[in-house]
Amino acid sequence: MYILYNLAIYITSPFLHIIAFFNTKVNLFINGRKNVFTELQMHITDRDSTIWIHAASLGEFEQGLPIVEKLKAEYPSYKIVVSFFSPSGYEVIKNSTKADLVTYLPLDTTNNAKKFIKFLHPKIAIFIKYEIWPNMLKELNRKGIPILLISAIFKSDQIYFKWYGGFMRNALQKFSHFFIQDQESVKLLNSIGIANTTISGDTRFDRVSEILQQNNSLEFMDRFTQNYPCFVMGSTWPEDEEILIDYINASSHEMKYVIVPHKIIPKDIERLRQSINKNSVLLSDTSENLLAEPQVLIVDTIGLLTKIYSYALIAYVGGGFLKGGLHNTLEPAVFGIPVIIGPNYEGFKEAEELVKLNGIFPVHDKAEFTKQADKLFLDSHFRLKSGNINTSYIKKNKGASIQVMSHIRTLL
Numbered sequence: 001m002y003i004l005y006n007l008a009i010y011i012t013s014p015f016l017h018i019i020a021f022f023n024t025k026v027n028l029f030i031n032g033r034k035n036v037f038t039e040l041q042m043h044i045t046d047r048d049s050t051i052w053i054h055a056a057s058l059g060e061f062e063q064g065l066p067i068v069e070k071l072k073a074e075y076p077s078y079k080i081v082v083s084f085f086s087p088s089g090y091e092v093i094k095n096s097t098k099a100d101l102v103t104y105l106p107l108d109t110t111n112n113a114k115k116f117i118k119f120l121h122p123k124i125a126i127f128i129k130y131e132i133w134p135n136m137l138k139e140l141n142r143k144g145i146p147i148l149l150i151s152a153i154f155k156s157d158q159i160y161f162k163w164y165g166g167f168m169r170n171a172l173q174k175f176s177h178f179f180i181q182d183q184e185s186v187k188l189l190n191s192i193g194i195a196n197t198t199i200s201g202d203t204r205f206d207r208v209s210e211i212l213q214q215n216n217s218l219e220f221m222d223r224f225t226q227n228y229p230c231f232v233m234g235s236t237w238p239e240d241e242e243i244l245i246d247y248i249n250a251s252s253h254e255m256k257y258v259i260v261p262h263k264i265i266p267k268d269i270e271r272l273r274q275s276i277n278k279n280s281v282l283l284s285d286t287s288e289n290l291l292a293e294p295q296v297l298i299v300d301t302i303g304l305l306t307k308i309y310s311y312a313l314i315a316y317v318g319g320g321f322l323k324g325g326l327h328n329t330l331e332p333a334v335f336g337i338p339v340i341i342g343p344n345y346e347g348f349k350e351a352e353e354l355v356k357l358n359g360i361f362p363v364h365d366k367a368e369f370t371k372q373a374d375k376l377f378l379d380s381h382f383r384l385k386s387g388n389i390n391t392s393y394i395k396k397n398k399g400a401s402i403q404v405m406s407h408i409r410t411l412l
Contacts (some may be wrong), residue, residue: 001082002138002227002259004133004387005134005167006032006110006135009109010109012349016029016030016066019132025087025088028091029411030092032073032087032104032121033104036103036105036106037115037119038105039101040103040120040288043100044079046121047101047122049077049078049123050080050081050120050122050123051071051075051078051081051123051124051126052080052081052083052120052122052125052126053067053068053081053082053099053125053126053343054125054128054131054346055082055083055128055130055308056084056086056089056129056130057086057087057133058092059089059327060396061082061089061128062086062149062207062328063101063128063129063203064126065207065222065305066203066206066207066210066401067150067401067404067405068082068099068154069098070405071266074409075381075412079100079101080099080234081097081099081100081103081120081122083103083104083105083187084102084104085104085105085131086103086203090102090103090104091117105136108133110139113135113136114229115137117128117139121412123411124147125145125148126147126148127147127149127213127406128149128150129149129150129151129152130153132171132172132404134167135167137171137231138171140172140174141254145341146411148177148178148179148343148404148407148408149175149177149179150200150203150400151181151201152180153181153185153202153349154180154184154185154188154189155347156188158333161191161192164384165250167387169192172189172194173194174198175196177196177197177199178196178197178198178199178370179197179400179403179404179407180199181200181201181349182199182349185361187292198403198407200399200404202349202400203400203402204350205394205398206398206399206400206401207262209334209340211306211331213337215258216306216307217306217307218307218308218311221258221307221308221311224258224297225311226257228254229253230254230257230258231255231256231312231313231314231315231377232260232309232332233257233258233316233318234260234305234309234316234317234327234332235260235262235319235327235328236260236262237318237321238268240316240320240321240342241259241275241320242322243247243365244316245272245275245276246327246366247279247366247370248278249278253374253377255295255296255313256379257278257295257297258296258298258299258308259296259297259298259310260299260304260305261298261299261300262318262319264300264301266300273298278295279293279295280294280297280298280300281293281296281297281298281299281343282297283298283301284301305331306331309331310335310372314337314339314340314377315333315381316340316341317339317341318342319331320341320342320344320345320362320384321343321344322342323344323345324344326341326342326345326349329341329350329351329354329360333359333390333393333394334394336387336388336390337387337390338360338361338383338387338390339360339361339390340357340363340372340376341362342362348392354389358385358386358389359386359389359390359393361386371391379393397409404409
């Protein structure tokens with residue numbers, strides 16, 4: 001099977017190079033990997049002790065960040081190397097000081113795996129949530145390097161649990177230990193003969209809890225809100241914005257609105273702005289004198305959403321009108337506010353649970369959104385109760401990183 005797997009990668013690679021001419025993200029995916037081994041040789045010597053953390057994208061990196069920060073604090077003599085599969089993670093984090101080196105994961109061929117592990121020579125490898133790369137895992141295992149999968153969650157429809165999933169089940173066997181989010185995932189792993197598991201929960205709860213300890217103030221938000229209630233609409237897609245804009249245009253509430261699109265594409269930002277009837281402004285166009293006047297602020301830059309949520313009376317989290325696209329609902333929930341999402345939240349454990357608890361509210365169309373948003377704005381008792389549900393839920397689920405770090409200390 002390894003031969004077929006490697007052959008599939010070699011066959012796919014030329015097509016990716018062709019697609020890269022027409023797709024910016026694929027172009028970054030291809031070009032970003034050209035200097036991986038050169039960078040490793042420049043920054044990692046044979047004398048260095050390294051710890052490797054791999055994340056698929058930005059969301060998974062945020063999930064693993066509590067572990068990264070604790071490793072840096074407890075093991076300052078080690079070099080912390082973070083790798084990404086996706087450009088959307090790498091491009092945001094590449095200049096971060098959170099790690100000693102940020103790099104791409106090369107395509108998962110046998111030769112790439114051997115070179116990557118040879119140059120990196122980690123003392124331990126930590127994969128976040130669901131990144132399973134057979135050749136990398138095989139080489140790590142061959143070298144006797146402990147491999148952890150943290151904040152993992154498994155579903156019965158995944159390939160590992162199908163009759164034809166033997167190759168990927170074999171890849172899972174290479175992990176030294178699994179830190180799992182729930183009991184159901186443990187049962188699934190047990191069903192295929194994997195018992196080296198610990199139910200630790202999700203490290204994202206630790207991450208978002210740490211957000212409350214940082215300074216979340218933003219001068220432009222202070223000027224914009226002017227103590228008016230604020231509705232923050234984060235990580236929005238066009239499918240979300242179709243409903244949100246209708247609501248903003250029709251609403252008579254004395255409220256400020258902040259829209260933070262998931263993708264910052266100038267023509268789409270301009271289209272969004274033109275669709276708003278109320279006085280609106282782009283963050284990139286703001287000045288101190290003008291910012292307090294508009295009722296709608298469109299944030300056309302990245303990296304500010306977490307702090308912006310701290311100003312919200314109500315939050316909407318985008319992506320729920322796409323299949324599997326819902327963004328992080330814990331980031332606004334940690335501030336003790338109710339959250340509205342689109343209808344597609346299956347597979348997002350925290351969203352599923354908070355919907356049942358009435359801390360998060362899914363809507364299917366414009367009418368449902370208007371009804372839910374108005375109720376949350378007008379009924380302060382209902383709003384506060386929902387927000388407190390979110391606060392309690394996050395507090396209850398903290399602590400995953402403590403268990404992970406306790407295990408890591410036995411390995412280093």
